[in-house]
Amino acid sequence: MDALFEAYRAEIIKRIEAKRVEDGIIKTEIPTLSFYYSRSTTEFATVVYEPSLCLVLQGSKALILGDENYSYDPSRYLLASVHMPTRVRIMEASEEKPYISLKLTFTMEDIFEVIKEAHTQSRTTNLTPELGLCFGDMSTQVIDPIARLVRLLDTPNNIKFMAPMIIKEVLYHVINDKGGDFLRKYVMDGSIVQQIVKVIAKIKQDFTETINMKELAKSYGMSESSLYHNFKKVTMLSPLQFQKTLRLEEARRMLLTQNIEATEVAFAVGYESPSQFSREYARMFGLPPKMYAKTVQEDAEDIS
Known part of the structure; x- marks a missing residue:
């Protein structure tokens, strides 16, 4: 990473440490922005990612999805397009150098608006469902607006007007990077991927209700086998396993x-x-x- 990137990263870490009261989640005045701080490593635990951009600013984290293991650190970001249950573990953290991360949540409507307003071009027409998480390489272009968003917490009166514009800028840079074609699949009207997103939202909304697979598939214009197969491609879980996790x-x-x-x-x-x-x-x-x-x-x- 270049010197400017490292300067932005150090600034964000310093600002997060100034806001920390204890280990754990740190919520902010920007509802979609939160931080996480831990002075110790952890064992694997189940968490449910929501549509979000996640950065590890210091330390590293491991993820297990199905039979696959992933890891990321300050050199990469994680992009979640749907609600995704997974198992995670903080791998690097200490009193001297705590684990620090940042999460910026968004909706598919936010992504659609940026794509529409920016007229960004797709590099692929492949709309085959794929895992609902992807990794991209961190860059100065991505961390610059994030640093400005974190800085905005020092001037709360400016948040309502400025935060939405800066968040759009962050998403614009992600969409123009590796995450672009990944996210476009989830907003393409009528695509099988978009239908799976709707099914995920439905199960999340009504997770206490019994799932009738036949009726669920029919209501979204799919066969039971298609629903099961494509749902598992995106979440690594069957609809029933997904509901149980929720x-x-x-x-x-x-x-x-x-x-x-x-x-x-x-x-x-x-x-x-x-x-x-x-x-x-x-x-x-x-x-x-x-x-x-x-x-x-x-x-x-x-x-x-």
């Missing part, structure tokens, strides 16, 4: 943030059997629901 992630959030019994959580996220919920929760997170919540809370007390 349910268990919501259950984990509820157990950690609310004083609520595991059985009540099970019913709230769509399970009819608390025992099945407990088994599947333990398979995903390593411990049964009540024990998991207690262990995490005790760890948090030790850290504090």
